Structures are given as structure tokens and as C-alpha cells.
Amino acid sequence: MRCRKCSHPAVIKMPRHNIALCKDCLTEFVHTQVRRAIDAHRMFTTNDRVLVAVSGGKDSLALWSILLKLGYHADALYVDLGIGEYSLQSRQKVQRFTEAVATSYQATLHVHTVEQEQGAGIRELATLVRRPTCATCGTMKRYQFNRVAIEQHYDVMATGHNLDDEAARLLGNVLHWQTDYLDKQSPTLPASLDGFAKKVKPLHRLTEREIAAYAVIHHIDYIVDECPMAKGSKMLAYKRVLNQLEADSPGTKHTFYLKFLDRQAKQRQEDSQTITEQDQHRLHPCETCGQPTSTTVCTYCKMMAKAGSHA
Ligand code: SF4
Numbered sequence: 001m002r003c004r005k006c007s008h009p010a011v012i013k014m015p016r017h018n019i020a021l022c023k024d025c026l027t028e029f030v031h032t033q034v035r036r037a038i039d040a041h042r043m044f045t046t047n048d049r050v051l052v053a054v055s056g057g058k059d060s061l062a063l064w065s066i067l068l069k070l071g072y073h074a075d076a077l078y079v080d081l082g083i084g085e086y087s088l089q090s091r092q093k094v095q096r097f098t099e100a101v102a103t104s105y106q107a108t109l110h111v112h113t114v115e116q117e118q119g120a121g122i123r124e125l126a127t128l129v130r131r132p133t134c135a136t137c138g139t140m141k142r143y144q145f146n147r148v149a150i151e152q153h154y155d156v157m158a159t160g161h162n163l164d165d166e167a168a169r170l171l172g173n174v175l176h177w178q179t180d181y182l183d184k185q186s187p188t189l190p191a192s193l194d195g196f197a198k199k200v201k202p203l204h205r206l207t208e209r210e211i212a213a214y215a216v217i218h219h220i221d222y223i224v225d226e227c228p229m230a231k232g233s234k235m236l237a238y239k240r241v242l243n244q245l246e247a248d249s250p251g252t253k254h255t256f257y258l259k260f261l262d263r264q265a266k267q268r269q270e271d272s273q274t275i276t277e278q279d280q281h282r283l284h285p286c287e288t289c290g291q292p293t294s295t296t297v298c299t300y301c302k303m304m305a306k307a308g309s310h311a
Pocket residue numbers: 122133134135137138227228229230
């Protein structure tokens with residue numbers, strides 16, 4: 001198999017584009033797709049300070065690496081959830097990547113250890129507050145990212161969500177007609193309150209497979225295992241269905257998600273309304289911590305008060 005662009009030996013076949021690419025051409029392809037996402041959705045510029053949410057997985061570490069290579073000012077935050085061996089290994093991968101790559105760009109890794117700061121790992125906290133672990137985890141990560149972004153003056157928070165993640169999420173939202181969520185499923189979400197960072201997904205044009213190939217050829221050592229709490233999740237089921245459709249008809253995920261974004265952009269132009277305008281009618285600062293919430297006290301503060309009263 002030869003590279004379609006330069007005829008060197010190919011490292012990946014990409015049926016959705018009907019091409020195969022060599023190492024250098026895949027690198028160029030990935031960087032172009034990320035630049036295109038950043039520019040088309042006005043995510044950030046080289047003047048902005050970006051905080052990347054890293055988990056130790058391929059997507060977030062590849063994202064951090066790509067942003068540094070493209071000349072952006074990107075630091076990272078890792079939230080140690082205290083999930084046994086999974087957290088130990090993922091933390092190690094993040095720390096090794098920081099030492100091997102990120103420090104040569106003068107980038108900083110922030111670490112928040114849930115067990116140390118909140119007194120219990122995420123599973124124990126979830127049991128205390130009687131909520132599902134993943135919901136507790138989502139609230140915890142959102143809160144910690146907002147907190148670090150505001151305390152350390154970051155303009156933008158970037159996550160490693162890829163095309164597979166976004167297509168699966170879109171499928172879930174459509175299957176349940178969650179129109180509120182559909183409105184917010186955008187690669188760029190402006191700050192919901194003044195002073196908070198906007199949220200962006202620069203990898204949304206790339207598939208999981210393309211990012212995995214990029215990580216391998218650039219020697220990014222990542223944790224391959226999924227978080228054990230993801231087992232049986234609906235997202236994994238939606239991904240399986242989409243993978244089947246993609247195998248039968250290459251390009252399905254790409255068309256499904258990117259055409260949705262095109263329609264969403266047109267609709268917004270017609271309505272001349274941005275997500276910020278919609279949100280500003282609903283969100284205000286939490287009375288206790290000041291983070292955005294639609295109620296008087298945010299979910300994180302309620303959760304921590306409940307955990308404290310049971311501790
Ligand atoms: S699977 Fe659940 S607990 Fe694990 S990282 Fe994802 S949201 Fe958190």
C-alpha cells in the first residue's frame with residue numbers, strides 16, 4: 001500500500017476519503033484538520049491561553065501535542081479520579097508525556113487529585129451523594145476545569161473529543177430528541193458567564209482511528225484501556241452501531257456530524273442568535289462558588305454539601 005500523495009509506504013488506509021497516507025502525509029493531514037477546525041469555528045489564536053483537559057488517553061495527549069507543535073500556548077489539567085489501577089496508570093502516562101514533550105515547550109501540567117482534595121475517590125463520593133459515578137465525575141471535572149481556568153486566567157478550555165465521540169453523542173441526542181442538547185452540540189461553546197473560559201473541541205474533524213495512528217507514529221505513550229466505569233455505557237453502544245454503518249458505507253460518521261454542523265450554522269444565522277445569548281437567559285453565578293448554574297446553588301456545591309454531611 002502506497003501513500004496517495006507521495007508514494008512512500010502508507011501507514012493508514014482511510015476509506016472515508018478513499019486514500020492511504022504515509023507517516024508524513026498523515027501528520028500533515030491531522031495538523032491541517034486541526035487548524036481548519038480552530039479557524040473555522042474561531043476557537044482561539046496564538047495570543048490565547050489554552051487549557052487542555054488531559055486524561056492519559058490518545059485523544060487528549062495527541063491534542064496537547066498537536067497544539068504545542070502548531071505554536072499555541074497550551075497547558076493541561078489532569079483530574080485524578082482515584083479509580084484504582086486505571087487512575088494510577090493514566091496519571092503516569094500524563095506525567096511521562098509532560099516530562100518527555102510538554103516541558104520542552106515550557107508548558108505546564110496542573111493536577112487535581114480528588115481523593116486528596118475532596119476526601120474520597122469519585123466512586124466513593126458518588127455513593128455518598130447517591131448519584132451515578134459518571135454524573136458525579138462530569139460535575140467534578142466541569143467544576144475543576146472552570147476553577148483552574150478562572151484562577152490561572154485561561155481563555156479557552158480544549159477537550160479531545162473526536163469525530164466518533166461527537167457522532168455518537170449526536171446519535172444519542174437525535175434518538176431521544178434532546179433538542180436542548182442538540183442546540184449545544186457545537187465544537188465551540190462561548191463562555192456561559194463573563195470571565196469564564198470558552199469550550200472547544202479541535203479534534204472533531206478526526207476519527208478515533210486517525211488519532212490513534214497519529215499517536216503511534218509520534219510515539220505518544222497513552223493508556224489504551226477505557227475507564228472501567230464506561231463499561232456498558234450508551235455512548236459505547238452508539239459507537240458500535242456507527243462503526244458498523246461506517247464499515248458498510250465509509251464516510252457515514254463524517255457526513256452525519258459535519259452536515260449537522262452546517263445546518264446548525266445556517267439555522268443560527270437565520271435566527272441571528274448565538275449560544276451565549278440563549279444561555280445568558282438561563283445561567284447566573286452560583287451563590288456559593290460563583291460558577292455558572294441555572295439554579296441558586298450549583299450541582300457541585302450541592303454535591304459537596306451532601307458529601308460533607310455524610311462524611
Ligand atoms: S467513564 Fe465515567 S467515571 Fe470514567 S472518566 Fe468517564 S465519566 Fe468519569
